Amino acid sequence: MENETKTTMSVMEMGRILGLKKTDAYWLVHKQCFETILVQGKMRVNIASFEHWYANQIKYKKITGEEPGLELK
Numbered sequence: 749m750e751n752e753t754k755t756t757m758s759v760m761e762m763g764r765i766l767g768l769k770k771t772d773a774y775w776l777v778h779k780q781c782f783e784t785i786l787v788q789g790k791m792r793v794n795i796a797s798f799e800h801w802y803a804n805q806i807k808y809k810k811i812t813g814e815e816p817g818l819e820l821k
Contacts, residue, residue, distance in 0.1 A: 756785065756792035767811045781805075 757765075763773030777784055783797035802810070803819040810816070 754795065756787070756794055757798070759784075759791050759793060762793045762798060765810050765812075766808050768808075776808075 759773050759777055760770065762768075762777075763770060766773070766776075768776065777791065777793065782801040783794035785792050785794065800819075802808070802814075802816055804817065806817040806820065808816060
């Protein structure tokens, strides 16, 4: 279990990464910008899909300062 790489994150985690409140985070999920799955009734965001979306948009910015839109350049 130590070497397992995390492949999904909660909607709240995704919201924290982008500095969004709960309503805005779920609004973004429901726009279907990236892949989500239901695990035991809870929505999870596919991290690879999220990162691909992030690299192809410029509206949202991570609180870590990582520049968005890297694949657009």
